[in-house]
Amino acid sequence: MVELKNISLSFGEKLILENVSFTIENNLTTVIVGPSGAGKSSILKIIAGLWRPDSGEIFFNGKDIFKMCESEYQTMRKKIGIVFQSNALFDSLSVTENILYFLPERKSLTDHELKEISERLLNFVNMDGTGDLYPEELSGGMKKRIAIARALAFNPKLILFDEPTTGLDPLNSASIIELIEKLKESGTTSVVVSHILNDVVELGEQIIVINDGSIVESGRIEKLITSEDPFVNKFFYRLIKHDRIMKSSYNMYELVNV
Amino acid sequence: MTAFRNLIYDFEEFGLIIRDLLSGIKTIRDSWDETLTEMYLIGSKALPLVLLGGLFSGVILAIETGHQLKIFGATSLISRTVSLGMVRELGPVVTGLLLAARTGAKNSSEIGAMKLSDQIDALTAFGFNPVHKLVLPRTVAALIMFLPLTLIADITGIFGGMLIAYQTFQIELAWFWDTAVNALKMKDLFVGFAKPFFFGFFISTISCYFGLRTKGGTTGLGKNTINAVVYSSIVILILDFIFTKIVWEVL
Ligand SMILES: Nc1ncnc2c1ncn2[C@@H]1O[C@H](COP(=O)(O)OP(=O)(O)OP(=O)(O)O)[C@@H](O)[C@H]1O
Ligand SMILES: [Mg+2]
Numbered sequence: 001m002v003e004l005k006n007i008s009l010s011f012g013e014k015l016i017l018e019n020v021s022f023t024i025e026n027n028l029t030t031v032i033v034g035p036s037g038a039g040k041s042s043i044l045k046i047i048a049g050l051w052r053p054d055s056g057e058i059f060f061n062g063k064d065i066f067k068m069c070e071s072e073y074q075t076m077r078k079k080i081g082i083v084f085q086s087n088a089l090f091d092s093l094s095v096t097e098n099i100l101y102f103l104p105e106r107k108s109l110t111d112h113e114l115k116e117i118s119e120r121l122l123n124f125v126n127m128d129g130t131g132d133l134y135p136e137e138l139s140g141g142m143k144k145r146i147a148i149a150r151a152l153a154f155n156p157k158l159i160l161f162d163e164p165t166t167g168l169d170p171l172n173s174a175s176i177i178e179l180i181e182k183l184k185e186s187g188t189t190s191v192v193v194s195h196i197l198n199d200v201v202e203l204g205e206q207i208i209v210i211n212d213g214s215i216v217e218s219g220r221i222e223k224l225i226t227s228e229d230p231f232v233n234k235f236f237y238r239l240i241k242h243d244r245i246m247k248s249s250y251n252m253y254e255l256v257n258v
Numbered sequence: 259m260t261a262f263r264n265l266i267y268d269f270e271e272f273g274l275i276i277r278d279l280l281s282g283i284k285t286i287r288d289s290w291d292e293t294l295t296e297m298y299l300i301g302s303k304a305l306p307l308v309l310l311g312g313l314f315s316g317v318i319l320a321i322e323t324g325h326q327l328k329i330f331g332a333t334s335l336i337s338r339t340v341s342l343g344m345v346r347e348l349g350p351v352v353t354g355l356l357l358a359a360r361t362g363a364k365n366s367s368e369i370g371a372m373k374l375s376d377q378i379d380a381l382t383a384f385g386f387n388p389v390h391k392l393v394l395p396r397t398v399a400a401l402i403m404f405l406p407l408t409l410i411a412d413i414t415g416i417f418g419g420m421l422i423a424y425q426t427f428q429i430e431l432a433w434f435w436d437t438a439v440n441a442l443k444m445k446d447l448f449v450g451f452a453k454p455f456f457f458g459f460f461i462s463t464i465s466c467y468f469g470l471r472t473k474g475g476t477t478g479l480g481k482n483t484i485n486a487v488v489y490s491s492i493v494i495l496i497l498d499f500i501f502t503k504i505v506w507e508v509l
Pocket of ligand 2: 040041042085162
């Protein structure tokens, strides 16, 4: 669906991304992991068209997006939604107004139809009956779900999530992960930035490990926990340890039950 | 040298905002609700300020010129002085400065807070131009509202001058009002009514510009709000000078 080729970006002297290349496959959840400051959000901002890389190419369904004409580019942009790390809800608007803000056909619909759409979206993210509240009245997890509903109203083919579960309790995190899985079933592709190992394991069908602006390893989780790369080893240490514990307790269980 | 480069960069960025603003003029139809809200906010919140500002400018103008004119026994000229001074200079400038503080600070801090919480990026990412969505309604609202507010300042100013003239210099009220209004020529009205449009345009665009380029957290927000008010005020004073100069030399 989207292919990044040799993307590099720097701010002044500082190199933020260096030769980043990977492909986001249709209906395959891609998880980008890495430590703070590695350049994860920067990658999303480039895919969302907020920043332009210094060099490199991006192909959307095979077409170079920097060579598209304006109308082609706008059509492409309408297929990509984003959920910001900070949610970025409009704090002067109610939940319903926030959700309907980016709805492409908003102008041509009746109030009744708009209400129906917002109720359907609120139901999808398990936030029934909150339409009249304002963002400041919502908890972190609720805000995140409204931000997701707002992105969904846009009806995108690809949604970019920047750390969707950071700062949420395990129950809220689980519900966000469920939402992303539900999206996959309905045919929406997700790219999720995270440094929470649990998300990586649960969602990642393709995992990109990034450190200091470049990709150090990518692939499925099985490949990563057996990687030779010292950084990947360190990053996934807890997971690898956990994996061994699980295996050894399984062995004990077998021993006891023999 | 870097300061100079930054200045050039600032002008360039400001120019881009003006370009976007003009190219998006047709999208105002989509933001009509926002425009009405902004008009209401400018009008309702600034009205008390403008009434006070206008009244006291007129009062002070009458007191100061009255005492000077009295030396020459020409206190009958107070009405002319007050009405010309208010309509041509003090009305527009005092209103402009008050609105630069009020509307300028509001625009810049509001948009700046949106910038810091990624709301501006959200607009861009979902295919909206933040200049069309935020700067255009605010600028159109300013263009529409600044003239009536200036008129109100003019009238309260002349009214204030009239009270002082009556109380301190024993000039009859009705006579004062008549001569004050008759003193105003087409040229004066043109100058006095053209200024608010320019002031409104620049206050709005400058303050929105500073809002949009906010970075660096709360400190940055504070700094940009200060800059918005300072630069809008300076621009008003400079524009006023240019206007006055042109009017005396050309018209
Ligand atoms: N607007 C900016 N100007 C200059 N440098 C920036 C800017 N935004 C990000 N950076 C720098 O780019 C690097 C990568 O930032 P980025 O936000 O992509 O990291 P991240 O991997 O998302 O980190 P985190 O997990 O903390 O969100 C950081 O070193 C950061 O300091
Ligand atoms: Mg980030």
